[in-house]
Amino acid sequence: MRVAIVHYWLVAMRGGEKVVEALCDMYPDADIFTLVCDESRLSDKIRKHKIITSFLQRIPGAVRAYQSLLPLMPFALESFDLTDYDLIISSESGPAKGIIPPPQATHVCYCHSPMRYLWDHYHFYRSHAGLGSRLMMPMLAPLLRSWDVSTSLRVDRFVANSHHVCDRIGKYYRRPAAVVYPPVNVDDFTPASSTEDFYLCAGQLVSYKRVDLAIEAFTRMKRNLVVIGEGRQLEELKRNAGPSITFLGHTSFAVLKEKLARCRALVFPGEEDFGIVPVEAMASGRPVIAYGRGGALETVIPGVSGVLFEQQSADALIDAVHEFEAIEHQFHPATLLAHAEQFSRHRFIAGMQAIINEELLTRRADRLRNHRPVAAMQLGLEAQLPILAAKPHETTLQ
Template sequence: MRGGSGGGRPRVAIAHDYLTQRGGAERVVLSMLRAFPDATIHTTLYDPEGTFPEFRDARIVTSPLNRSTRLRHDHRLALPLLPWAVSRLPVDADLVIASSSGWAHGVPTSGKKLVYCHAPARWLYQADAYLGHPPRSSVTGRALLALSPPLLRWDRRAAATADRYLVNSTVVRDRVKEAYGIDAEVLPPPFGIDPHGPSEVVGELADWADGYHLLVSRLLPYKNVAEAVRAFDGLDERLVVVGHGPLEAELRATAPPNVRIVSGLVDAHLRWVYSHSTALIAPSLEDFGLTPLEAGAFGRPTLALHAGGYLDTVAPGVSGAFFATPTANDVRAAVAANRNAEWDAEAIRSHVDSFSEPHFHRRLVAAVETLLTDDRA
């Protein structure tokens, strides 16, 4: 089945919160687009320079907010305006797949709505973790608390407009049930990087090509990157951090000599970075643990926080090991324990194969067909 507008085929569209980043959710949208290559993408903000270049080949419809260069470059500034922006993104299609971590599930549509939920909005349901501190302790947090009541009402009304909910992990399934009272089906997203594609050396890391630990993350408080950086201070081990975000300047200023931070990498660079690493460090509380799958596609194990989406994607003793808390001490202990560990690269790759894109496409297309069939019936 393919989405489209001609020949009597069902018209399938895709909605996403904002296309301003190069993150796991945006990779999932690209995978959805490969399943439905004729689909138009509807989003509040689109920054071609800030997100994956493959989106340049797609038909993208944006909200009125996209006229603001400042908001395209920092979508967080648009938070109080996003419900209004989403309401001005009407989707004329037989079915819209809403890739949502807070907003896209509210798009108005003339057809069916299938929500693929990455997580209920963190700033509403996990504000402490999202901000990295209690909301009342900062101006931003207090502003968020003031906005929360109307945003919660909007969010719950938006969730109620869905015909079906899919979620990316068991922990998100539980959060959706708690937030909305909806029983959702778990459909893990595929890992996003093809390990067989072209590779390009990262110049800043060329002298470390013989190996290092790797951390791939947005540099936000709840990602616990600072704790991982502290863990390597004084260790006879190296750490490469790939990512960007509000904490980048602070992390660069405090990183010890055996830690390097790189950003702005394309997929060819990421293949080089993964293939030259020895293990992935994953210290954040994730809704879905994508980076262990990316590392695993290259046969690399993961040392992960025993929580969240990593519980679904890391197989202990096969593809990685867990540590208990996202602290420098626990990360350091996990690195030390891994020094003499022996990992079977083929077993790791075999585990990752169960999260392949063809598997994701089969289940997603089946969910779309079921909804459209029920509608025709």
């Protein structure tokens, strides 16, 4: 069985790429198709596979400014030749499911999210975009939405990374989806023997992550906050930060692991489809202070694995920090680690393998029903045309 993994872009190692790594373990001979790729920023596990990029890769600066090429992405995806593949697994968020699968192939889509900037986050993205994007988005977005919905019909089976995303798949594509939580390498994290007096905010520094709320809140409280990550907002966040805020930029995994284990709590102020970093914090024995929307509702249990705040504002976050500090002694590393185990990599692989095997068997059974043996077709014809059933010696010529 020839397997293709289709991922939107491979330019960093974030949550989506961790899913690709797990899929690579499931199918070690699979080929990977992606719009653009920066191999220098990928793991050895992904680099071992054959990686096929689209024509966008040949555009100067595409690897750095890939998001500006969104109008060309449908053409690039449909240019991939997947004729010889039996199983196609698309890792969708960017987009990826828009490939053209051959008739005999089974196409399973693991959906991190319907494209946020076209659907539920459209107005937020447009309001935070540059002048050119703000002018172009109202003209391009309807066309891209139509393409996005139509390509959902090219998928045989949807798998969502959370119930939150499952609901959005149902809303925008009118398709059901199974839920398999993304793989978190919980075994890579270890609780520390002691903590230090700082909170942690880690992730990509882009507008929808709302790191700006954490900066404002902890500057006002004069509490220590360590920020790990890079992105377009970095310089703006630095300008607004007070002396209690420390920026570490892009760090090694060793530094991230150490900070997760020693912080008082992870601060997670954005609305995420799932959110892997909060589970990594729990696997490190630390609780999470999170905005109570999206995937956080499926991982953060108030009083057990963290604290939730209802309004996405600095005031609400400040109140949540005070609430956390009042009950900080109630959070136990062993309980947090046990809670994180339900999002392990092993569970992801087992869940995905079961769904893929079921879909392969279902499609095989469908093909057998639709392509009956010639003898069975002959019997059907004979039932409708009795003269064809007559034996040769019973047939007379007039």
